[in-house]
Amino acid sequence: MGTGRMGSLIKATAESMTDASGEALFDIKAQIGFDTDELTTAPAADVIIDFSNACTLSAVAAYVERTGAALVSGTTGYTAEQLEQIKQLGKHAPVMWSGNYSIGVATLRHLVAQATRELPGFDVEICETHHNQKVDAPSGTAKMLLDEVIAAEPECGYHAQYGREGMCGKRDPKEIGMHSLRGGTVAGVHTVSFFGTDEEVSLTHRATSRQIFVNGALAAAQKLAKREPGFYTFDQVMFE
DSSP states (O other), X not given: OOOSHHHHHHHHHHHHOBOTTSOBSOOOOOOOOSOGGGGGTOOOOSEEEXXXXXXXXXXXXXXXXXXXXXXXXXXOOOOHHHHHHHHHGGGTSEEEEOSOOOXXXXXXXXXXXXXXXXSTTOEEEEEEEEOTTOOSSSOHHHHHHHHHHHHHSTTXXXXXXXXXXXXXXXXXXXXXXXXXXXXTTOOEEEEEEEEETTEEEEEEEEESSXXXXXXXXXXXXXXXXXXXXXXXXXXXXXXX
């Protein structure tokens, strides 16, 4: 699902992948863009990989309910209600959603949680940079990193501050600044900074191409197809 840069790269990579004996690992049944009516007659597949747009969710959900296909979703920009709808699809099929399919970003999330616990009282700021065609902000990955900080210290009362302007007053110790930069062809850069008295710790992941997300999504698709129905996180599918 998706005929943009990510969807097209996933399709091309999948078609080129073979196992040790030279047999094709994937058989592409269809690739669908914004004409979601095509999903109503699309053949049943083992897995549907969705890197499209939040507006296609209803059609994707109907396809999963009709066919029982596992869903690997990397679409960002969902509302809280839409994310809950994706979780509920786990009643019909194995389902996972992630704002990022990079193994390196998974490691960054773990490190951010550790740093949050071990640097109490430090101010936390999150900055993400993407290409000038990205339509949502902050990125899904930045939101995931925010969630890691909040979950690591749930009693601290952390909350997001989306940019600053004008006479906004001194910084609230419990706010987490969220900043989005857009320009050029940047595949994705995410930095979480911890500012203390006279010292700073910054953790950065830099993607130089979309291929890392493609590889992660296809690896997840192979693993998820073998799971029982339910909603899974990226860590559960890849590391457990």
